[in-house]
Amino acid sequence: MPEDTHVESQDAQAGEEVLARVRGSFERQGLMALLGAELTHVTPGRVQITLARRPEVCQQHGYVHAGATSAIADSAGGYAALTLMPATSEVLTVEYKVNLLAPAAGDRLEAIGTVLKSGRTLSVCQLEVYALGEHDERKLVAAGQQTLISVPGETAS
Amino acid sequence: MPEDTHVESQDAQAGEEVLARVRGSFERQGLMALLGAELTHVTPGRVQITLARRPEVCQQHGYVHAGATSAIADSAGGYAALTLMPATSEVLTVEYKVNLLAPAAGDRLEAIGTVLKSGRTLSVCQLEVYALGEHDERKLVAAGQQTLISVPGETAS
Amino acid sequence: MPEDTHVESQDAQAGEEVLARVRGSFERQGLMALLGAELTHVTPGRVQITLARRPEVCQQHGYVHAGATSAIADSAGGYAALTLMPATSEVLTVEYKVNLLAPAAGDRLEAIGTVLKSGRTLSVCQLEVYALGEHDERKLVAAGQQTLISVPGETAS
Amino acid sequence: MPEDTHVESQDAQAGEEVLARVRGSFERQGLMALLGAELTHVTPGRVQITLARRPEVCQQHGYVHAGATSAIADSAGGYAALTLMPATSEVLTVEYKVNLLAPAAGDRLEAIGTVLKSGRTLSVCQLEVYALGEHDERKLVAAGQQTLISVPGETAS
Numbered sequence: 001m002p003e004d005t006h007v008e009s010q011d012a013q014a015g016e017e018v019l020a021r022v023r024g025s026f027e028r029q030g031l032m033a034l035l036g037a038e039l040t041h042v043t044p045g046r047v048q049i050t051l052a053r054r055p056e057v058c059q060q061h062g063y064v065h066a067g068a069t070s071a072i073a074d075s076a077g078g079y080a081a082l083t084l085m086p087a088t089s090e091v092l093t094v095e096y097k098v099n100l101l102a103p104a105a106g107d108r109l110e111a112i113g114t115v116l117k118s119g120r121t122l123s124v125c126q127l128e129v130y131a132l133g134e135h136d137e138r139k140l141v142a143a144g145q146q147t148l149i150s151v152p153g154e155t156a157s
Numbered sequence: 158m159p160e161d162t163h164v165e166s167q168d169a170q171a172g173e174e175v176l177a178r179v180r181g182s183f184e185r186q187g188l189m190a191l192l193g194a195e196l197t198h199v200t201p202g203r204v205q206i207t208l209a210r211r212p213e214v215c216q217q218h219g220y221v222h223a224g225a226t227s228a229i230a231d232s233a234g235g236y237a238a239l240t241l242m243p244a245t246s247e248v249l250t251v252e253y254k255v256n257l258l259a260p261a262a263g264d265r266l267e268a269i270g271t272v273l274k275s276g277r278t279l280s281v282c283q284l285e286v287y288a289l290g291e292h293d294e295r296k297l298v299a300a301g302q303q304t305l306i307s308v309p310g311e312t313a314s
Numbered sequence: 315m316p317e318d319t320h321v322e323s324q325d326a327q328a329g330e331e332v333l334a335r336v337r338g339s340f341e342r343q344g345l346m347a348l349l350g351a352e353l354t355h356v357t358p359g360r361v362q363i364t365l366a367r368r369p370e371v372c373q374q375h376g377y378v379h380a381g382a383t384s385a386i387a388d389s390a391g392g393y394a395a396l397t398l399m400p401a402t403s404e405v406l407t408v409e410y411k412v413n414l415l416a417p418a419a420g421d422r423l424e425a426i427g428t429v430l431k432s433g434r435t436l437s438v439c440q441l442e443v444y445a446l447g448e449h450d451e452r453k454l455v456a457a458g459q460q461t462l463i464s465v466p467g468e469t470a471s
Numbered sequence: 472m473p474e475d476t477h478v479e480s481q482d483a484q485a486g487e488e489v490l491a492r493v494r495g496s497f498e499r500q501g502l503m504a505l506l507g508a509e510l511t512h513v514t515p516g517r518v519q520i521t522l523a524r525r526p527e528v529c530q531q532h533g534y535v536h537a538g539a540t541s542a543i544a545d546s547a548g549g550y551a552a553l554t555l556m557p558a559t560s561e562v563l564t565v566e567y568k569v570n571l572l573a574p575a576a577g578d579r580l581e582a583i584g585t586v587l588k589s590g591r592t593l594s595v596c597q598l599e600v601y602a603l604g605e606h607d608e609r610k611l612v613a614a615g616q617q618t619l620i621s622v623p624g625e626t627a628s
Binding site: 254256258259273274281283297300301302304 | 440
């Protein structure tokens with residue numbers, strides 16, 4: 001799976017510990033598994049999540065549903081913020097806003113969360129979602145902005 | 158199923174034709190089926206969608222994922238706008254913003270979309286999501302605002 | 315000035331101390347004075363600010379500029395949140411989103427901020443702006459949502 | 472005035488006709504004059520507006536008020552969208568969202584609107600506001616996203 005390879009190749013950049021935290025959390029997100037989303041890049045301050053387009057994640061016209069598009073964008077932003085936090089912290093989404101710019105067609109979506117500001121309490125991320133076609137042509141289909149809050153981890157040890 | 162009863166009882170209010178359009182569209186949304194969401198109230202300018210909390214729609218702490226919460230809120234707003242449109246129109250989400258106010262715990266979520274402004278081209282909806290507990294106590298867990306655009310229906314005849 | 319009367323009549327409801335804090339802060343906001351905005355209602359969790367329409371606060375078509383509309387909405391929300399805070403706290407706007415629903419015509423605007431959630435760290439307000447005509451007819455011209463953070467006051471004593 | 476020089480130097484890029492339209496509109500915006508805002512860069516799809524910090528545009532702590540910050544960001548985005556429209560069109564802000572990332576200190580603010588998507592009906596802009604200090608150091612103090620609608624110009628001929 002090429003995506004996994006990408007994640008592996010980022011180990012050095014994101015740090016083993018951070019990557020393990022992000023992966024562990026991602027794997028406990030039932031919704032990501034239900035949608036079929038994959039964690040495909042983890043670097044400090046930037047996370048990518050990929051979602052294959054299939055009928056189960058679409059709306060009535062066969063494009064990926066705004067809710068699924070937003071879900072992977074929200075998770076990408078949340079994990080991007082988490083990569084810059086101490087190991088004992090978790091992050092919660094305070095709010096986000098997303099513009100749907102074009103129908104989410106193509107073979108799959110790539111959601112990218114990038115930290116604009118990482119604060120002690122609040123972080124702000126930029127969210128982008130691209131649709132990728134057969135020949136890897138990319139089209140920006142959603143853009144957004146997200147606010148997150150850092151909270152003490154529930155299982156910090 | 159009590160929810161179906163609610164929908165039936167609204168037939169008179171929303172009009173048979175509108176209700177049929179909303180229901181037909183909802184049933185073609187793969188994501189709503191995947192999440193297990195149900196269309197539970199349809200009145201002119203106001204639509205409710207209900208989602209039972211189960212691990213598949215949750216995040217890593219067992220609360221409903223912001224993406225699933227947003228997905229039902231977005232659909233509720235979209236259908237609320239649709240109830241006020243001519244039969245030949247469809248609506249697309251332009252953008253939305255949502256604040257997650259409290260953990261989406263409880264047995265199930267109720268997302269309510271209410272039209273604030275219904276224009277010829279653009280509509281704006283208020284979005285609310287409540288968590289309902291065992292004894293039907295309600296807690297507002299998300300609040301948002303959504304912009305939609307009316308487009309000619311693909312199958313208008 | 316009828317607006318002042320309204321403020322006075324709310325003294326009992328908002329509490330002398332809270333009202334003094336809100337008024338004192340409002341009077342130190344250079345922008346509110348520059349715009350000609352007035353603080354016209356202060357109740358716990360709800361604040362109204364009024365702005366007369368005049369060319370200096372308008373855009374190129376003679377309607378109140380979205381920036382001025384947003385400025386009074388933002389301040390109304392901020393003070394609404396402040397009314398529910400301890401005397402030693404201040405609030406800062408984290409972010410807000412506003413939809414401009416109709417041209418801001420009429421004689422004056424009334425911006426109303428209402429607290430949806432008041433938390434220890436974060437608060438969320440609903441923002442509404444109405445245009446009022448000669449005969450006091452009201453039209454909703456803007457609607458929004460705002461996130462605020464509570465911080466220790468700079469001059470707490 | 473260095474800013475004027477910047478505008479002049481962009482004439483070739485933005486086109487005389489577009490620049491004249493943007494400037495003419497900007498000069499009719501009473502609020503921009505009231506705030507003391509200046510139009511400092513106009514290129515196709517990107518517009519910059521500058522605002523000197525002075526007490527009249529500030530909040531109670533001496534930082535530029537979120538409303539003034541948003542006003543110049545909103546105008547910068549609106550004009551950025553306008554540069555890509557036919558001469559007979561105007562644009563109206565549908566909605567925007569802005570995060571206030573840091574206190575708007577410094578000598579002056581630079582708001583930059585950049586078109587993310589220019590459609591026949593709707594456009595979407597990214598909004599950024601930087602605070603500039605004495606030595607021209609730049610700090611991102613606000614980031615946002617804006618939706619605009621194209622309408623036939625009132626004085627199209």
